[in-house]
Amino acid sequence: MYLFSMILLAAIIVSVILFFIPIYRQLWYAFRIPKVRKKIEPDIPRRIYILIRNVLFQGKLFKDLGGGIMHALFFWTFLAFGLYSLDFLLAGINPAFQLMTPGLFSDIVFFSVDIFALISLVDVFHSVIRRWIIKVKRYQGYNGFEAAIILIFVEGLMITYFILGVLRLDGVSKNIPGSIMEFLSPSVTPVTYAFATLLPKATGAFGVYAYWITWSIHASIFLAFLIYIPRAKHLHLVFAPFNVFFSDRKGAQLNRIDFEHETRFGATDIRDFSWKDYFDFYSCTECGRCTANCPANISGKHLSPRDIIWDLRVAVLSQGKQLMQGKNEDEIIKPVIGDPIPENDLWSCTTCMACVEQCPVMIDHVPKIVNMRRSLVLNEGKAPREVIDLYRNLEQYKSPYTIDPSTRGDWAKDLGVLDLSEKDGDYDVLFWVGCVQSFDKRNQEIAKSMVKIFNKAGIKFAILGKDETCTGDPARRTGNEYLFDILAQENVQKFEQKGIKNKKIVTACAHCYNSFKNDYKQYGLNLEVYHHTEFIDELIREGRIKLKSPESSENNSYTYHDPCYLGRYNKVYDAPREVIGNFALNYKEMEMNKSKGLCCGGGGGRLWMDEKEGKQMSHVRIDMAAETGASRVVTACPYCLTMLDDARKTTNREDKMEVIDIAEEVAARLL
Amino acid sequence: MVDIIVLVKQMHDLEQIKPDPSTGEPMLEKSPFKMETISENAVEAAVQLKEKYGGKVTALLFGNSDAGQIMKKAYAMGCDDGYVITEYTGNNHFYTSQVLAEKIKTIKHDLILLGNQSADSVTGMLAGRLSAILGEPVLGNAVSIEIEGEDAKIKRVLEKNNYYVKTHLPAIISVTQEINEPRLPPVMRIMQAGRKPINSEKTTVQEIKNFTVVSNKAPISERKKLIFEDVDKGIEEVVKVIKEEMR
Numbered sequence: 001m002y003l004f005s006m007i008l009l010a011a012i013i014v015s016v017i018l019f020f021i022p023i024y025r026q027l028w029y030a031f032r033i034p035k036v037r038k039k040i041e042p043d044i045p046r047r048i049y050i051l052i053r054n055v056l057f058q059g060k061l062f063k064d065l066g067g068g069i070m071h072a073l074f075f076w077t078f079l080a081f082g083l084y085s086l087d088f089l090l091a092g093i094n095p096a097f098q099l100m101t102p103g104l105f106s107d108i109v110f111f112s113v114d115i116f117a118l119i120s121l122v123d124v125f126h127s128v129i130r131r132w133i134i135k136v137k138r139y140q141g142y143n144g145f146e147a148a149i150i151l152i153f154v155e156g157l158m159i160t161y162f163i164l165g166v167l168r169l170d171g172v173s174k175n176i177p178g179s180i181m182e183f184l185s186p187s188v189t190p191v192t193y194a195f196a197t198l199l200p201k202a203t204g205a206f207g208v209y210a211y212w213i214t215w216s217i218h219a220s221i222f223l224a225f226l227i228y229i230p231r232a233k234h235l236h237l238v239f240a241p242f243n244v245f246f247s248d249r250k251g252a253q254l255n256r257i258d259f260e261h262e263t264r265f266g267a268t269d270i271r272d273f274s275w276k277d278y279f280d281f282y283s284c285t286e287c288g289r290c291t292a293n294c295p296a297n298i299s300g301k302h303l304s305p306r307d308i309i310w311d312l313r314v315a316v317l318s319q320g321k322q323l324m325q326g327k328n329e330d331e332i333i334k335p336v337i338g339d340p341i342p343e344n345d346l347w348s349c350t351t352c353m354a355c356v357e358q359c360p361v362m363i364d365h366v367p368k369i370v371n372m373r374r375s376l377v378l379n380e381g382k383a384p385r386e387v388i389d390l391y392r393n394l395e396q397y398k399s400p401y402t403i404d405p406s407t408r409g410d411w412a413k414d415l416g417v418l419d420l421s422e423k424d425g426d427y428d429v430l431f432w433v434g435c436v437q438s439f440d441k442r443n444q445e446i447a448k449s450m451v452k453i454f455n456k457a458g459i460k461f462a463i464l465g466k467d468e469t470c471t472g473d474p475a476r477r478t479g480n481e482y483l484f485d486i487l488a489q490e491n492v493q494k495f496e497q498k499g500i501k502n503k504k505i506v507t508a509c510a511h512c513y514n515s516f517k518n519d520y521k522q523y524g525l526n527l528e529v530y531h532h533t534e535f536i537d538e539l540i541r542e543g544r545i546k547l548k549s550p551e552s553s554e555n556n557s558y559t560y561h562d563p564c565y566l567g568r569y570n571k572v573y574d575a576p577r578e579v580i581g582n583f584a585l586n587y588k589e590m591e592m593n594k595s596k597g598l599c600c601g602g603g604g605g606r607l608w609m610d611e612k613e614g615k616q617m618s619h620v621r622i623d624m625a626a627e628t629g630a631s632r633v634v635t636a637c638p639y640c641l642t643m644l645d646d647a648r649k650t651t652n653r654e655d656k657m658e659v660i661d662i663a664e665e666v667a668a669r670l671l
Numbered sequence: 672m673v674d675i676i677v678l679v680k681q682m683h684d685l686e687q688i689k690p691d692p693s694t695g696e697p698m699l700e701k702s703p704f705k706m707e708t709i710s711e712n713a714v715e716a717a718v719q720l721k722e723k724y725g726g727k728v729t730a731l732l733f734g735n736s737d738a739g740q741i742m743k744k745a746y747a748m749g750c751d752d753g754y755v756i757t758e759y760t761g762n763n764h765f766y767t768s769q770v771l772a773e774k775i776k777t778i779k780h781d782l783i784l785l786g787n788q789s790a791d792s793v794t795g796m797l798a799g800r801l802s803a804i805l806g807e808p809v810l811g812n813a814v815s816i817e818i819e820g821e822d823a824k825i826k827r828v829l830e831k832n833n834y835y836v837k838t839h840l841p842a843i844i845s846v847t848q849e850i851n852e853p854r855l856p857p858v859m860r861i862m863q864a865g866r867k868p869i870n871s872e873k874t875t876v877q878e879i880k881n882f883t884v885v886s887n888k889a890p891i892s893e894r895k896k897l898i899f900e901d902v903d904k905g906i907e908e909v910v911k912v913i914k915e916e917m918r
Contacts, residue, residue, distance in 0.1 A: 259858070259862065263859075265858055265859075377855065378857060378858040378859075379857050379858070379859070380857055381854050381855035381856055381857045382855075383855060385852060388852070388855045391855060396684060396686075396703075396705060397686065397687075402686055403686070404686050404687045404689070405687070406687065406689075406701070482858045482861065
C-alpha cells in the first residue's frame with residue numbers, strides 16, 4: 001500500500017509539474033515578448049460580473065444555442081467534478097487526507113457530480129453527433145483529432161466514475177484505500193444507484209480487482225488530461241477565465257497612438273501585441289463562432305478571424321520558445337503579415353465586430369486586424385489603391401470624395417437651414433450631416449428628411465456647412481491613424497472654438513455617431529450625441545412629432561437592417577425598431593439580426609474599396625432581406641443605404657423592394 | 672548610382688477652383704496649393720530609381736511661400752534634399768526654365784526628372800527648354816525608366832507600339848502619369864520630413880515677359896435643360912437627342 005501511495009504521489013507531482021511547465025512558458029511569452037504596454041483599470045465589480053456571467057453562467061456561449069448547451073454542460077460537469085477529483089486523489093495518497101466529511105455539503109457536491117456525470121456521459125454523444133454526423137460547418141477541418149482525444153478522456157472519466165460507484169454500492173470497496181464517498185447513502189447518487197440495481201452484483205476478489213483497475217484507469221485519465229490541457233486547444237480551460245476577467249469594455253474600439261513618443265506603429269510581429277492579446281491567443285479554442293458569423297467569410301472570402309487568432313498563437317508559441325532559449329530576437333521574430341496572415345485578408349475586414357460579439361471567451365479580433373493594417377499603412381505606406389485615393393481625398397478635401405469641400409452645405413441651400421459657416425445664430429441642436437449625406441445625391445434625401453423632422457418638431461438646429469469635415473472614421477478603420485489623428489484634432493478644436501461641445505449633436509450616420517461617442521473621448525471630448533434613430537424615437541415619445549398611422553389598405557411590409565456601428569458598436573437595437581413600430585403593420589426580422597446582424601459590406605473603409613473576392617456581401621444581405629418578403633428595407637446609416645441600394649439594383653429587385661433610411665419614412669409620414 | 676534632380680511644381684487644387692460668375696476667370700485665391708499631379712509621379716519615379724540603383728534625389732521647386740508643405744511631401748516620399756526658389760510669378764516657361772537651369776547647374780546630377788506637362792498649365796515646354804539651356808538630351812513621355820551603365824533607357828507607349836529610346840547620362844527625362852502610382856509615405860518619414868529644414872532661396876535671373884496670357888476664362892456652355900418625365904419613354908428620347916447632337 002505504501003508503495004502504491006508513493007507511486008501515485010509521484011505521478012501527481014509529475015503531472016502537476018508537466019501541467020505548469022507550458023503555462024509558465026506561455027506566461028513568460030506574454031509578459032516578456034510584448035513591446036506594447038497595456039494598462040487595465042481595476043473596475044473590479046464589472047470584472048466580477050462578467051466573470052460570473054460569461055464564465056460561470058457561460059453567457060456568451062448561448063449565442064449559439066446548440067453549441068452553447070453542449071459546452072455549458074461539460075463546463076458545469078468540470079466544476080462539479082473539481083472537489084470530487086481532489087478528494088479522490090488525496091484519498092489515494094492517504095485515506096486520512098480525504099476532505100469530504102459526511103454532511104449536507106458533501107451530499108450536495110456528490111449529488112451534483114452524479115447528475116452531471118450522467119449529463120456528460122450523454123453530452124459526449126451529443127458532441128460526436130454535432131462534429132462528425134451533423135457536421136456543424138464551423139468545426140470542419142479544425143482539430144478533430146484533439147476533439148476526439150478530449151471526448152474519449154471525458155467519456156472514460158464518466159464511465160469509470162460510474163463503475164467505481166456501482167462497485168462501491170456493491171460493497172466491495174469498503175476497506176480499499178483510495179475509495180471515497182463510502183459514507184454516502186445510496187440516494188445521494190441516484191444515477192449510480194440506478195446503474196447498480198441494473199447490473200449484476202460484483203463480489204469477492206473479482207470486485208476488489210475490478211475496483212483497483214478501474215480506480216487506476218480513472219486516475220490515469222485524470223492525470224493525462226491534466227498534462228494534455230496546456231498543450232492543446234484545451235489551454236482555454238486555464239486562460240479563458242482570466243481573459244474574460246481582464247477584458248475591457250472596449251470590444252472593437254481602437255486605441256490611440258501617441259505619435260510624439262511612440263516609434264513602432266501598429267502590429268507587425270508578435271512584439272506588437274500586448275499581454276492581453278496573448279491571453280486572447282491562448283484562450284482561443286478554434287470553436288469558429290467568429291468565422292461562422294464573419295460577413296467576409298460568409299460571402300466567400302478567405303478572411304477567417306479564427307485563423308488570424310490561431311496563426312498568431314502558433315507564431316507566439318514557436319517564436320516564443322526560441323526566444324526563451326535565449327536566441328537573438330532579431331533573428332527569431334518574423335513579421336506575421338504576409339505569412340501566415342495574408343494582407344488581402346486584413347483588407348477584407350469590414351470591422352463589423354461580429355467576431356468580437358460572438359466570441360465566448362471575449363477575444364477582440366478587430367483591434368488586432370486594424371493594428372496590422374496600421375503596420376502596413378503607417379510603416380510601409382501600403383494599402384489598396386482605392387484606400388490611398390481615399391486618404392488623398394481625406395487630406396485634400398476632408399471627405400472621402402474628390403469634391404470641392406466648399407459645396408458641402410449646398411444640399412441645404414434652399415431649405416432655410418442655419419448654416420454656421422455662413423452666419424451665426426441661435427440653436428440647440430447641431431445636425432452633423434456627415435460626408436455621404438452631404439455629397440451623395442441619394443443620401444442627401446436622408447439629410448433633407450432630417451430637416452423636415454427638425455422643423456416639424458420645432459427644434460432650433462444648425463449645420464456646419466462647409467466647415468464640417470470628416471470625423472476620420474474611414475482613415476482610422478483602414479489603419480491610417482495618423483490621418484485620423486489630424487482630422488480628429490481639427491474637429492475637436494473646432495468643437496471647442498465654436499462652443500459646440502455644450503450643444504446636443506444629432507447625426508444620421510452610424511459611423512460619425514461612433515466617432516463622437518467613442519473615438520473622440522480619447523481626445524477629451526465628451527459630447528451629448530444622438531443617433532437620429534434615438535432622437536426620432538424620443539421626439540415621438542414626447543409627442544413632439546406625430547406620424548400618420550398606417551392605413552389598413554397599405555400593403556408595405558418592412559424589415560430592418562442593423563448598422564454595425566449603431567448596433568454592435570453602440571448597442572442601439574431598440575430605438576430604430578420602436579420608430580418602425582409606429583408605421584409598420586407588417587414587420588419581419590431578417591435571418592441575422594440585432595447583435596448577429598450581417599454587415600452591409602461598407603464598414604472599415606470598404607465602402608470605398610472594390611469587392612473582388614467571393615460574393616458581394618451586400619448581395620448576401622439583400623437576399624436575406626428578400627426572404628422576409630419585405631417591400632421596404634429600412635436602415636439607419638448612409639453606408640448601409642448605399643451598399644444595400646446598390647445591391648437591390650444589381651440583383652434586379654428594383655421593382656420589388658425599396659431601401660430607405662428610417663428618417664425618410666418618418667419624414668414622409670409627418671402629420 | 673544615379674544622382675537625380677526632380678522638378679516639382681506647385682499648383683492650385685483644380686477641384687477647388689471655381690470660375691468667378693461675373694468675369695468667368697478662375698478664383699485662385701480660394702483654392703489651396705498642392706503638389707502638381709504629374710510632379711508627384713516624377714518624384715515617385717526618382718525615388719524608385721534611387722531605391723533600385725542607389726544615389727541621391729534632390730527636389731527642386733520654383734514656387735511661393737506655400738511651397739514648404741509641398742517640399743515636405745517630397746521629403747516624405749523619399750527625396751533626400753530639396754531647394755525652394757521663391758517668388759514664382761506665374762506661368763512663364765521661358766523664365767521658369769532659366770531660373771531652374773541656374774540652380775541645376777550648381778547641383779551634381781546624372782538625371783533630371785520632371786512631369787511631361789503640368790496638370791494646371793499644360794505647356795509641356797520645360798523639358799525642351801532645359802535641354803536647350805543645359806545641353807543635355809531629353810527623353811520625353813517615359814512610362815518606364817532603366818539605367819544601363821552610362822545610359823538611360825525609357826519606354827514610351829505609342830498608339831500601336833512600344834518605343835524604346837536610350838541616351839547617355841546626364842539626361843533629362845519627362846514622365847507621364849502612367850509611369851507609376853505615387854506612394855503613401857510612411858508616418859515615420861512624414862514626421863522626419865516635418866522636422867527637416869526647407870532650403871529656400873531667391874533667384875538672380877531677371878524675368879523677361881515675352882508672352883502674355885490674353886484670357887483664361889471658363890468656356891460658356893449652354894445647357895439644353897431638357898427634362899424627360901415619362902420614365903418608360905425617357906431613355907429612347909434621350910438617345911434620340913444624343914444622336915442628333917452627335918451628327
